[in-house]
Amino acid sequence: MSSAGMDETDFLDRVRLVAEAFRPAAPIDRRELFAGRAEQIAELFSIVSQPGQHAIVYGERGVGKTSLGLVAAELLGAADVLCAWATCDASDDFSSVWRKALGEIGLTTAKQALGFGEHVDQTTEPLSKLLASEVTPHAVQGALKQASRQRPVAIVFDEFDRFQDADGRVLFADTIKALSDRVVSSTLVLIGVADSVGELIREHRSVERALVQIQMPRMSASELAEIATNGVTAARMTITRAAVARITALSQGLPHYTHLLTQLAAQAALAERRADIGVRDVDAAVTRAIDRAQQSIVEAYREAVTGRPGTIYPQVLLACALAEEDEFGFFVSSDVREPLSKILHKPSRTSAFARHLEELSSESRGAVLQRSSGGGGAARYRFVNPLLQPYVAMRGISEGVVRVSELQPGR
Ligand SMILES: Nc1ncnc2c1ncn2[C@@H]1O[C@H](COP(=O)(O)OP(=O)(O)OP(=O)(O)O)[C@@H](O)[C@H]1O
Ligand SMILES: [Mg+2]
The missing domain is CATH 1.10.8 (Helicase, Ruva Protein; domain 3)
Structure with missing residues (x-):
C-alpha cells in the first residue's frame, strides 16, 4: 500500500x-477479533454435547482464558444453547455464586389467562427465583433441570480461583456430581488461574470422571x-x-x-x-x-533487580526472560546459562547464579519467580506474573544489551 x-x-x-x-487491556468478546484456539473451542463444544460432562479451563495469568470462555459462549448461544456467566470474587459463597449465575437465565412459564379463551399469559422470571434463602446442590440441580427442559444450558464460572470459600467448593463438587449422576442437560465450565485442576477444585477426586480438563497453553x-x-x-x-x-x-x-x-x-x-x-x-x-507498562510491573522489576552496583541481578533476570521456556512458561537453570553467558560476554556456570535464582524466588526480591521442585527432577522456575517476562526482555533490547534475534522465535 x-x-x-x-x-x-x-x-x-x-x-x-x-x-x-x-x-491489550480487555478480553475478546467477539468472534471477529478472536484468533486461534480452534482445538479448545472444539473441545468445549464436545463437552457441552456430552451428557454428564463438565469442563475445567486452567492456565497461567493472561493467556486468554476469559476470551475463550466469552467467544465459546457466543458460539454456543448461536447453536441454541442457553448460556450464563458468573465472575467469582473473594466475597462469594456457594449461594451468592449460584444466584449470580441463575439470575442470568430467564425461565418462561405459560399460564392460561382466566376468562379469555385461547389467551395465554407468559411470564419470564430469573431462574434464581426458584432458589430458597439457603442454596443447596439439590436446589441448584432442580432449577437447572427446569431450565434445561427448554434448551441445553451452559454456565461459565470465570475467576473460579478467587472463589475461596472452602465449604462452598465442597458443595460445588457435590453439585457437579449430582448433575452428572442425574444426567441433567446442563454443563458447568470452571475457569481459573492454576497449575493443576486440584488447585481449582479440592474435591477433585470425587468428580474426576465428570470433569474434562482443558489446560490453556501460551499462544503459538x-x-x-x-x-x-x-x-x-x-x-x-x-x-x-x-x-x-x-x-x-x-x-x-x-x-x-x-x-x-x-x-x-x-x-x-x-x-x-x-x-x-x-x-x-x-x-x-x-x-x-x-x-507505558503497568505500574505493578515496573515496581516488580525494580524490587527484583535493585542492589549494590556490581550485582548481576538485572542480567540474571534478563537471562531468565530469554531462557527457552515450555508452553506453560517453565524453564530450568541450565536454560538460563546460555543467554546469561551472552549477556555477560563470558561463559557462565549454573553454580554462579544459583543463589540469584533462589533470591529472585524469595520475598526479599519480591518473589518474581515461582520455584517448583516437583517430581524430584531439577527445580523449575517461571515468572509469577507472566507479563513481567516480555517487559524484562524488551528493556534488555531497548538498552542494547541483547538483540531481538536472541529471543526465542516462538513455538
Ligand atoms: N484468542 C485470542 N485472540 C486474540 N486476542 C486474545 C485471544 N485470547 C486473549 N486475547 C487477548 O489477550 C489478553 C488477555 O486475555 P484474557 O483476559 O482473556 O486472558 P485471561 O487468561 O483470562 O487473563 P487473566 O488470567 O488475567 O484472567 C487480552 O488483551 C485479550 O484481548
Ligand atoms: Mg480472565
Whole structure:
C-alpha cells in the first residue's frame, strides 16, 4: 500500500480502526477479533454435547482464558444453547455464586389467562427465583433441570480461583456430581488461574470422571501472527513479515503484548502518514510499551533487580526472560546459562547464579519467580506474573544489551 497521499479522512479513519482492532487491556468478546484456539473451542463444544460432562479451563495469568470462555459462549448461544456467566470474587459463597449465575437465565412459564379463551399469559422470571434463602446442590440441580427442559444450558464460572470459600467448593463438587449422576442437560465450565485442576477444585477426586480438563497453553507464534495481521487488515493497513515475526517473538506467547505492540506500531506508522508497518515501527512500539507498562510491573522489576552496583541481578533476570521456556512458561537453570553467558560476554556456570535464582524466588526480591521442585527432577522456575517476562526482555533490547534475534522465535 502506498504511503503517498493519505488524506486527513483516511488518516482519521485508520486511527479509529486501529483503536478498535486491538484490545491489550480487555478480553475478546467477539468472534471477529478472536484468533486461534480452534482445538479448545472444539473441545468445549464436545463437552457441552456430552451428557454428564463438565469442563475445567486452567492456565497461567493472561493467556486468554476469559476470551475463550466469552467467544465459546457466543458460539454456543448461536447453536441454541442457553448460556450464563458468573465472575467469582473473594466475597462469594456457594449461594451468592449460584444466584449470580441463575439470575442470568430467564425461565418462561405459560399460564392460561382466566376468562379469555385461547389467551395465554407468559411470564419470564430469573431462574434464581426458584432458589430458597439457603442454596443447596439439590436446589441448584432442580432449577437447572427446569431450565434445561427448554434448551441445553451452559454456565461459565470465570475467576473460579478467587472463589475461596472452602465449604462452598465442597458443595460445588457435590453439585457437579449430582448433575452428572442425574444426567441433567446442563454443563458447568470452571475457569481459573492454576497449575493443576486440584488447585481449582479440592474435591477433585470425587468428580474426576465428570470433569474434562482443558489446560490453556501460551499462544503459538502462528496464533499470535493471526492476531497481528487480522487487526492490521481490519484497519486497512499492511505489515511486513519481518515486523510480524518481531512482534510474535517479543510477545512470548502472551496475546496482551501482541495487541499492545501491533497497536503501537500501527500508530507509529500512521504518525508518519504511512499505511505500511515495518520493523522500525515495531522498535518504536517497544520503546513506548516500556514507558507505558503497568505500574505493578515496573515496581516488580525494580524490587527484583535493585542492589549494590556490581550485582548481576538485572542480567540474571534478563537471562531468565530469554531462557527457552515450555508452553506453560517453565524453564530450568541450565536454560538460563546460555543467554546469561551472552549477556555477560563470558561463559557462565549454573553454580554462579544459583543463589540469584533462589533470591529472585524469595520475598526479599519480591518473589518474581515461582520455584517448583516437583517430581524430584531439577527445580523449575517461571515468572509469577507472566507479563513481567516480555517487559524484562524488551528493556534488555531497548538498552542494547541483547538483540531481538536472541529471543526465542516462538513455538
Ligand atoms: N484468542 C485470542 N485472540 C486474540 N486476542 C486474545 C485471544 N485470547 C486473549 N486475547 C487477548 O489477550 C489478553 C488477555 O486475555 P484474557 O483476559 O482473556 O486472558 P485471561 O487468561 O483470562 O487473563 P487473566 O488470567 O488475567 O484472567 C487480552 O488483551 C485479550 O484481548
Ligand atoms: Mg480472565
